[in-house]
Amino acid sequence: MxxxxxxxxxxxxxxxxxxxxxxxxxxxxxxxxxxxxxxxxxxxxxxxxxxxxxxxxxxxxxxxxxxxxxxxxxxxxxxxxxxxxxxxxxxxxxxxxxxxxxxxxxxxxxxxxxxxxxxxxxxxxxxxxxxxxxxxxxxxxxxxxxxxxxxxxxxxxxxxxxxxxxxxxxxCAVVVLGLLVTAALVGTDRVYAARNASTPEGISEPDSTARSAGAESAVDWDKLGMQGRAFVGGGPTAAQITAVTHIPAKTPVRVYVGQQQEDSLAARAELAVAELKRTGGFERATLMVATPTGSGWLERQAIDSLEYLQGGDTAIVSLQYSYQPSWVSFLFHQDLPREAGQELFSAVHAEWLTLPEQERPRLLVYGLSLGASGMQAAFSDSSDMLTSVDGAVFSGAPNNSQPWGTLQDQRDTGSPPWQPVYDSGKNIRWLSNNGDFEKLPGTWEATRVAYLQHGTDAVSWLTPRLIWSKPDWLGGSAASGGRAPDVSDSMRWIPGVTYLQVAFDMFMGEAVPANHGHNFGDVAVAAWNGVAPSGLDEESVARVQSIIASYAHEDSIDN
Incomplete structure (x- = not known):
């Protein structure tokens, strides 16, 4: 017919x-x-x-x-x-x-x-x-x-x-489609492999003993990867920190091991610990373990904020598990950032425990996006986290990360999913805008954990359940408290369609101004000063905030 x-x-x-x-x-x-x-x-x-x-x-x-x-x-x-x-x-x-x-x-x-x-x-x-x-x-x-x-x-x-x-x-049609997809993935890999081999403009090989790939380091500059080179070759100097805080500062320790340096995550973690020993990282007042995003990127605002606030008396350690963008790891290698977070934290924590208790540095952990998923995976649950570290900051945690998901589900009655309250904010608090920590009346006790989260961040809301189930973050109008203030009332849940929309929103989450989407650089200073109070006066903190706010928007993009 x-x-x-x-x-x-x-x-x-x-x-x-x-x-x-x-x-x-x-x-x-x-x-x-x-x-x-x-x-x-x-x-x-x-x-x-x-x-x-x-x-x-x-x-x-x-x-x-x-x-x-x-x-x-x-x-x-x-x-x-x-x-x-x-x-x-x-x-x-x-x-x-x-x-x-x-x-x-x-x-x-x-x-x-x-x-x-x-x-x-x-x-x-x-x-x-x-x-x-x-x-x-x-x-x-x-x-x-x-x-x-x-x-x-x-x-x-x-x-x-x-x-x-x-x-x-x-x-035959299926085979052709498979070949096209394979060609696209191979092309993507080649593009990002070439980027990984490059060095960002203005970054040069360090000569300081406080940096990986610097003097006496066992880490090769050429094997650090683009993001690793940006990390160890950047950051504020002791003089720059002093100029902002008006307090004598130290040169911050930065340790990073690239993917090409060692074949296995365990070997990279072992080398990272050796680098911390060489640089005196375990002798600093604050030691922070960080899991990067898919490309190996660590957000400059978050890293520099901690170093400014703590007067450079810090050591930050990380390792690369991939050079491809986060969406590739999210689709094809979701276990990789978790394995990286577990390996690095376990190695650092084991060495940290060998130190006399009174000589141990304050132990912090950090991760953004896939890095937040990977770093949280180092702990069995929130209780394990609270007893293992002295503080944590997780920015834009993916929906399938734990213990974020459990904390969201068990939030206090009446608190919205985009601004949850858990156990009255006793140890764990959420931050979307500066001042959110102070909205809770009770004392924020140690250990302090901060989740940085925006109502318009698709990374935190994308889940297969969106295909068939209306999410609670679209429960009504913004005026009635049914959704975050920056989510349009015109957005409606449509079976299947909303899932695809939110999936595509993940690619646009960093193309919006601060305070929205997947951008958290503007609240990095408040996050670290809340989790690990610096003791600086308000004027000094404001100067640090001004410096961090001056960074280009590109510094907040996983590229």
């Missing part, structure tokens, strides 16, 4: 519906380029899926009829004019709604409204992306047809020809 007209109508309707769903608001704004990509991809895939189902239904219907064949369905020209007009009107309405939605989201996160250039970019990219989807479909269809013809030529039994041909075509 030939149903070309019906198939097209169904496909267009499905595609336009998919665009509408793709344009509904989510946690953070989407640039016009990215929004066009999503709209074009959604239209193309929805059209093809609907057309495929329509053809299957037509074949099933034709087989049920007594006639050998069914008539071809056709539509007069006026029907297509009507469909075109309806499509244009629908597009205009959805476009106007999308602009209003996006501007509402942008206003919530302190970003300017979209302009005419954004709209032109959106429509152009939508058309191009839809064309790419249809082109890819035609290419895969042609490959599958070629495979079926080849199978038909070598098959002798008529009953086998059709079945084997269809299977061969499908298998």
């Amino acid at each position: 030939r149903t070309t007209g019906t198939t097209r109508l169904v496909g267009i309707a499905a595609g336009l519906s998919a665009i509408a769903l793709a344009l509904t608001p989510s946690l953070v704004p989407r640039p016009a380029l990215f929004q066009g990509f999503l709209a074009g991809l959604s239209f193309g895939l929805a059209y093809l899926a609907a057309a495929f189902l329509c053809r299957l239904a037509a074949r099933f219907y034709a087989r049920r009829r007594t006639l050998a064949s069914a008539p071809r369905l056709t539509f007069p020209l006026w029907v297509w004019w009507l469909v075109g007009a309806a499509g244009v009107g629908y597009t205009v309405v959805i476009g106007l709604l999308a602009i209003a939605w996006q501007n509402d989201v942008r206003d919530k996160v302190d970003m300017p409204a979209v302009d005419g250039v954004d709209l032109l970019t959106f429509f152009a990219v939508t058309l191009v992306m839809a064309g790419v989807v249809f082109g890819a479909h035609r290419g895969l269809t042609a490959i599958a047809a070629m495979a079926r013809r080849q199978v038909s030529r070598v098959s002798e039994q008529a009953g086998v020809i059709r079945t084997s041909g269809i299977l061969a075509g499908a298998l």
